[in-house]
Amino acid sequence: MASANDTAGMPAAGPGLGGLASVRGHAVAKAQLARALERGQLHHALLLVGPRGVGKATTARAIAAALHCSVARGRGCGRCSACQRIAANLHAGVEWVAPEAPGGKIKVELARELAARLQLAPFEGDAHVVVFDPAEALTEQATNALLKTLEEPRPGVHFLLIAQALDGILPTILSRCAIVRFGRLDDDEVAATLGDALVATPPPEPVPPSRQALAVRMADGSAGVAITLALDASLDAIHDLVRAAAAAASAGEAEIFGGDATPLGQAWSAATAGPTTGKPARERAAAQRLAELWLLDLRERIRGRAGLPELPAAAEDRAGLLRVTESLFAMQQRLDRNANAKLSLEQALLEIGATQRRSRADARA
Numbered sequence: 001m002a003s004a005n006d007t008a009g010m011p012a013a014g015p016g017l018g019g020l021a022s023v024r025g026h027a028v029a030k031a032q033l034a035r036a037l038e039r040g041q042l043h044h045a046l047l048l049v050g051p052r053g054v055g056k057a058t059t060a061r062a063i064a065a066a067l068h069c070s071v072a073r074g075r076g077c078g079r080c081s082a083c084q085r086i087a088a089n090l091h092a093g094v095e096w097v098a099p100e101a102p103g104g105k106i107k108v109e110l111a112r113e114l115a116a117r118l119q120l121a122p123f124e125g126d127a128h129v130v131v132f133d134p135a136e137a138l139t140e141q142a143t144n145a146l147l148k149t150l151e152e153p154r155p156g157v158h159f160l161l162i163a164q165a166l167d168g169i170l171p172t173i174l175s176r177c178a179i180v181r182f183g184r185l186d187d188d189e190v191a192a193t194l195g196d197a198l199v200a201t202p203p204p205e206p207v208p209p210s211r212q213a214l215a216v217r218m219a220d221g222s223a224g225v226a227i228t229l230a231l232d233a234s235l236d237a238i239h240d241l242v243r244a245a246a247a248a249a250s251a252g253e254a255e256i257f258g259g260d261a262t263p264l265g266q267a268w269s270a271a272t273a274g275p276t277t278g279k280p281a282r283e284r285a286a287a288q289r290l291a292e293l294w295l296l297d298l299r300e301r302i303r304g305r306a307g308l309p310e311l312p313a314a315a316e317d318r319a320g321l322l323r324v325t326e327s328l329f330a331m332q333q334r335l336d337r338n339a340n341a342k343l344s345l346e347q348a349l350l351e352i353g354a355t356q357r358r359s360r361a362d363a364r365a
């Protein structure tokens, strides 16, 4: 039996390297899969469905490791040659089928070729795992080419289909799959997964704890989103910009139009720094990101949760928060129409300041 201690002295385990036990969260799904794997009764076609970035692909890799592991069959040890090669996408008994370009479709020719080839599987060991990622990319034609083998594959052949929602999946696929549901991770699980990822693949520059915390809060239960955000150094400048913009809105016109020397002016310069070429586009991008980040803060507060770190609430009550949200949506629309970014921001900050004064006056009345 493998235990967590078996990996002592090994290189830092990447997500999924140590089998199902190393997948964060999803206790119900993991228990269901572990039982089936240990009994050798895993359904031959599993549809792993849930939001993006919560660990579906990691789980697929862990299932493949459990099926191929030479040390802890049915569990995955994380250290044998099979487990390590699966974690590195180098195992001949696990193939990922994806569209040629993101957002594209899985071609019928590819599906036909796969269906023919699977008549001879398994090729390495006694299992062969085919992962469709995303399963939404399977066209009706491609699905039809695969239906027979999807319904009744050769012994040892397993299909793992990854999808964000059931409504994107053709009924002919759905009826042949067992469904395993994935929910959003909680913030602690996202933070732990982010920590795993930064250890497994250290970025060139260390990620400051403040950005990690911000990325976790922004990710809304998706570890994949948190990892992308944490690696984005420009997020720090946008976070500063949101704080400066919020302070300027509360302070009023003198701070909003105070020029480059004000905290807002300095944060704006830092967030939009770069060559003169492309400056308007860069300014619009900064203003868009400011709006997205501030809207996230407002969404959390409207839900009754804590806002972003170091950012005071833009309004005291729900009605005020919703009005601030409207001002930021209007700003986003102006930016989408290529309006001047600084002017769009100033207009939004004036409106937000007015909302704040009105809600203070309402509170006094």
Ligand SMILES: [Zn+2]
Pocket (backbone or CB within 6 Å): 068, 069, 070, 071, 072, 076, 077, 078, 079, 080, 081, 082, 083, 084
């Ligand atoms: Zn192993």
